[in-house]
């Protein structure tokens with residue numbers, strides 16, 4: 762893992778390696794496989810950040826399933842705007858289906874707090890949540906996370922799908938902002 766990376770003028774240091782992520786995602790996949798074997802779930806990813814995690818998570822699951830995406834956003838630059846915008850609507854028919862919502866990271870919880878009731882209105886059989894990263898100190902809207910990867914401190918991160926203003930999604934590991942932001 763690179764020792765320090767520069768992204769769009771800011772410096773980030775290694776936090777979680779590619780191998781640690783891989784092991785964790787395999788564990789999460791095994792738990793989901795066990796729980797959803799007979800339920801033909803729909804994995805519903807929240808774009809853009811989830812795309813790398815989703816690709817690895819579904820391949821760590823050994824069961825019949827479907828995959829779909831929705832695009833929501835509450836972030837600009839390094840901070841949550843506190844307002845969730847929906848960009849692309851739900852295309853899959855989720856009525857009476859078991860939905861596993863897939864998030865890269867849960868920060869304040871605002872995105873899901875706004876979106877869960879919207880999703881519930883489509884009358885799925887169940888909704889559970891899989892999130893690779895959680896920042897427990899940042900949570901404003903507590904949410905039940907059935908499948909969780911890592912708890913981290915409340916600092917901005919990039920890599921493995923996560924971006925800083927669109928940059929660094931392609932880093933294989935996860936990197937944390939090294940300095941305080943002005």
Ligand code: IMP
Nearest residue numbers: 810836867868869870871872917918923
């Ligand atoms: P929340 O609504 O505050 O929970 O924010 C959730 C969304 O904000 C995530 O799905 C990410 O897209 C984005 N986000 C939150 N924290 C970070 C971070 O540290 N780096 C990059 N994106 C983040």
Ligand code: MG
Nearest residue numbers: 807810811865
């Ligand atoms: Mg996201």
